[in-house]
Amino acid sequence: MTRSDSRSKPRMEDLPDPIEWPRLPGAQRHMAIVIAGAVLLGLVSTVLVGWTMDSWEIAALYAAMILASTVVAYFSALGRARRGAGGIDWTMMRTALDSRSDALAVTDTEGKLVCANAAYGTRCDGYPSPFDLAGADEASRSRLANIAEQARRDGNGFAEIQQSVGGALRRLRISVRPADAARSYLLWTLRRGTAEKAMDDTVALLEGPAGIWLGSAGLMIVMADPSGEIITANGAFKTLISGGSGRAPTNLVDILEAGEDGARRMKTGGGVSLPVRLIELPLGNQKEQGTSAYVFLILREGSAAAEAASRVPDSLPALLSVLPIGLALADRDGRFTFMNESFAAIAGVEAGSELRYPSDLVIDEDKTMVSDAVRRAAASIERARDLRVHLKHKPDEPVALTVGKAPGAGGPAVVLSLKDNQEQLKLEKQIAQATKMQAVGQLAGGVAHDFNNILTAVIGYCDLMLLRHTPGDSDFDDINQIRQNANRAANLVRQLLAFSRQQTLRPQLIHVSDIVGELSHLLKRLLGETVTLTVKHGRNLAPVRADPGQMEQVIVNLAVNARDAMPEGGELTISTFAISAREAKSLDREGMPSAEYVAIGVKDTGTGIPPDILGKIFEPFFTTKEIGRGTGLGLSTVYGIVKQSGGYIFADSTPGGGTTFTIYLPAQEALPEAASAAAKADGGDPWGQGKILLVEDEAMVRAVAERALTRKGYEVLTAGHGEEALEILERMPEGVDLLISDVVMPTMDGPTLVQHARKAFPDLKIIFMSGYAEEQLRKSIDVPDVAFLAKPFSVQELSDKVRHEIARGTARAKPEPAAAK
Template sequence: MASRVKRDEEAWTGERPSRLSLPLLILAALLSAGLVIYAIGDRALAAGFAAMVLAAAALLSWYRRIFPEEAADRDAVPDWTVARAAADASNMAIAVTDRAGRLACASDLFGEWFPGFPTPPNMAAEPEVSESLGAAARAAWRDGEARVEGIAQGALRLDVDICRTGRSEDYLLWRFTPVRQPNALDDVHRLLTGDAGRQMGEAGIMAVMIGGEGRIRAANGAFLLRAAGRIDANITGRDFAAHMRVDDKGRLFLAREESGGLPLRLLQVPLRRATQPVGNQSGQDGPMLLLLIDEPAGSAGGTSALSYIETLLSLLPFGLAMADRDGRVLFLNNAFSRAAGLKRSDKPSYPGDLVVREDQGAVADAVRRFAVGPQMSGDIAVRLRNEPEEPTALSLAGVRGLGEAAVLLSLKDNSEESKLKRQVAQATKMQAIGQLAGGVAHDFNNILTAIIGHCDLMLMRHTPGDSDYDDIQQIKSNSNRAAGLTRQLLAFSRQQTLRPQVLQLPDIVAEVSNLLKRLLGESVKLDVSHGRNLGAVRADPGQLEQVIVNLAVNARDAMPEGGILNIQTYAVPAAKVREMRQEILPAADYTALRVSDTGLGIPPDILSKIFEPFFTTKELGKGTGLGLSTVYGIVKQSGGYIFAESELGRGASFVIYLPVYQGADMDHALPAKAPVKRSETWGTGTVLLVEDEDMVRAVAERALVRQGYKVLTAHDGEQGLEVLAGGEKIDLLISDVVMPNMDGPSMVARARHSHPDLPVLFMSGYAEEQLRKSIDIANVAFLPKPFSVSQLAEAARDALAMRPAVE
């Protein structure tokens, strides 16, 4: 077997042992010399020939040592079964991919977490996660390693480490590690086994954490030394009760100390909220922290033990407090004060002082019930006085043997959780209001279209000076004001028609400055300043001017005695955004616009409501409540973010962050010059008008007929297709977008099969930009509602001009 291995090694390396090579070479040289003598008979020539053979062999050997042959690749096809067995033995989720992105090998745990063994990075359901994994893979091929943290896979959160590997570094190794979620049990475990546990032992406190089954999970050194005799003893998993004994007087002792030990006081701290309702016996149904303290001889009140407990409770990371049998608060730690919203100097006399008046009776009854009788634990839902809108669970547990202390109270610090809940609720409410506002504006636009259209038709039959002319003109003027109100509703619901351009914010501020000076009056001073290196933004300049004017008017009204209105523009790079640690604002480059005043400020209780539509603090008749909601909608529709900051008596600030435009070619982003429209709106041809609202269809039909068109009508998409199939030549299709049975885009998509060159004019009360994103139809025009008769005629003329020339 050894000789076979040696032969295999020689075949692999291409080398022979020198002790066999030299005799063979000498023998070959002698044989060569003998052949020469036999053939020629010249001994000198034979000796020279033998020397030449030896020299050639030496040169060949020397060359092979300097330039050894590369070993043949015996593993041209890797054996991945060995790699997979090693991966399974490591109990890790591992995958290996080649340069083509194919899965070469994966562990069984990878298949459990990702059923079907998908190929990284295409294993995530969310496109964002797949994109981040793909970018990390490209970085690993380039840099040798990469990492992605916190991807979600079902209930798991995983960190992914990627590195190049292999003999030629032509594979990627993917390692998936679950993110460890810390909890209260881990905190207590570290507390007992760390320096804090040693300090408790030096203070005379033995601490043990047990599970719901009563078995020990962790203990500090003081308990290990006295219960097991060694500070390094391993008693994890043993029954806690086996280390304790109770005498005939009901006193508690360590079993190992027998008759020589002191009686102990036991305090039980539940580490998980009880699932039973208040008043039910809970028992040991969850993990618990047990604190054991020697009871000094002659001590009846337990004052010394209580001081130890207070010291311990002040170190724990969760909110705990103690109350006596009469319900008076004896102690509360800092975590409890934070959870209750108290200042450090505040200490309530009774637990009921922490809650609203309606819950004080229930809290007092619960404290009295847990203070007497058997030891129990439970929860009660309360509303804290400092946060009355958010219910909180107050946990209570009866304790015995600690003198005056009879009830242990626990309160979870859910300030961050409540903040997130409020933010989600606010976002949900704003979204619902926006959808409602958009729907109302759409229906209102149909009504206004009919009113304005009929007014235009009536004005065509009257001349200035007629008795009815001024009345009709007043109706139309009021209708146009109502149309402006619907535009504000659409702006809030982010459905307004915007015409974005690439621009600089200082230019917009300069354009509107003269108007602001007239609006602000003599008592308010306007101060404008601009930062350097401002990036260009892409937004509608007219809408941005409206944003600045609305904010300036609100600031003026907040300064009845006069003051200063400050408008600033400055650059906010991505690094600065990360330093701000703003949860809502993504890390990117922004150009900011700050509008601040020195007025009265905004009260904290209404600061979260200022962007809601129809919410106003102005007197009746002096405000519609749509100013800030319009600002909010324009900013969000432009891809930006707006934040309000205020302090009573010190003014308010509104900061708008617009993302820096990153377009590769700025010229393409600039709006094209509008074509010069002809004044002539008379036309000829046949128009198919599809509109589900009878009043809009009637006024549009009359307006088109007056302009010289022949008009065919339909009340929905299906009837419109029937008219198209009737055989009459249609020159223009005018259709509403949202209709019952079959909407406008669906009808046009089917009509284009039989009429590919048919011009189409869509009309709708929704935003053109939103509709163009959802309508995948080329060569269509758009007319927003409400529109006048002249606007309809001009739109029809321009749409007909889109027809291809007939050859």
């Protein structure tokens, strides 16, 4: 019994029915209640109509109309429910997924599997949720959760995990991206490693018609793991070792033995030991535990071979040609004796070309390495060796070459296996890039948080000093210069946070044409006289949701980069246009789902970007400018702002032909303007009144905030951490008007402090101040009705925020006027 024989095939009925009622929790129960209520209301109405009009015929007609309306409403709701909560036809979705050979699955916001194709069921030995593929491995489960979050945030995610299928560990590469514009559903794509694909293809070959044909020709083929455990074999091998009984050994160690002369012999099911010739072909990368396997070609020799001579093909190459992997054979001198079509296709060998040695396939730098590996394999010094080489016809793309010994009748020979692993290398680069960007982003966010505390104190003290100095004082200019440089440092911190997608954005519905139009005069001054600016606006563009200030920074950064790429002058064209869902699909932009977009194009006629640099331009601190002219944060800032706004940015360039940056922002529906906006600070009385509890672990920030609020007329109590603040509140039964707290503090953090404080004072107004982004904090803080003040802040910003929150609390506390009777 081989390992593949014990593997049960997944059944399509194991896949959850995507149109069944449980997709709408309690739908049947709620629908039944609604129907019962409608029928009861109809009966009551019928009795009232009949009694009022004294005409039971009219009442019966009225009752029939109500029942008919109820039936129509019921079946309409049933049809909508069966199409899914989002109007998705899951039956059609499953049909579309089944047309693909890749393993595909769709999950909802809760991580439940809602749709998958047959390839997914085969690959996963059933239909588990993608989140369950890692089993009990917490690290792998965490990676899957992270790439799901990354896909909803950035548009795609990649991870590699170990999957247990049939008792064996398999390497699985997983990519995920949003399946719809709202990012409620995720589309998962599962791909096998190179070794796993070769193993699966070999299993399909041996268990299919080709395995039967090879067996009828007298060739026995076995695939086994490094320990000799048989994974699968063709029928000829199974029949010979079982003797027709159906029971057979499961390990090659129990079947093959070596004689004193080094010849191989194989034990049959009838107890006979036959001389055989064994050719060993390694599969996969032997350095990767759990993925290595070997294919053994077994030929009977001597009289046993003569008995099957009529069924053995004229040559072994004819048999090797049908294998789905690139294989070649070389003699003891290292000369090619055979290569199959797969090997020739990967190596770029044309028909009729004369290649004598394996080293003729590779570039000069790899020739010595390949020749040495072939020599050592022919001399039986090494069993097998994996090499990473560069072929002559594709010198920029490394491939995997495995060189091993293959004992033959004429003495030691060499077998070579060539694998095109470009897809694997591409995925590895994407995973490495995503991991690097995430790590640098986390570092940037941490540095920015600490730096913001310092800048808050510097800017605050400068504001306090400027209150005591007029523009005519000798120190005024010096203090103002310190403040301006602190603001420049704050802008640099915002760029770091923009790259790490942790800055505080204040998104609103805007029209990109308005943003571009308002910037056109500023851009003309920035570009200079040698660069011509052309602006083209599309018609009937939908609004987008973004921070207008940050979008201005995006356009300015791209325009400045374009100016620097045109030292001799040129033309810069900024255009806005709409992209339909069909056009977005035809663009085939990596990671961008099909949806309605509003696009901004920034095109220059400059020097262009070389292909080897194009993939690095969004990395932080990467710049091609000379020292002192660029920080390397411009394009990474643009990338972070666009991603945090839910959009996508791509660069297309031709060296010498200019560069085009295209930003795609999801189109939004225009919402009606509110009848009345919230009351804004009108700049009336700058003085305030009220009692404020200020909680901040950084002494310098606490001191400057206390002085600023005290000067505005507030009574300020201070605490260095959450527990100290609770002790102060316990001594104040009347409470305070406002609590201002840092978020991250030792002993007790801000959110925990607020939860305890609101148990005694439920209506307590809260302001959180932090160097982290507001969006990031609101996702991690489960505290309702709180305001946020981003660090670094000025004295005026702190005063305005406090006055606004106290005024809002006072307005809410006023009783509503009695309704007129």
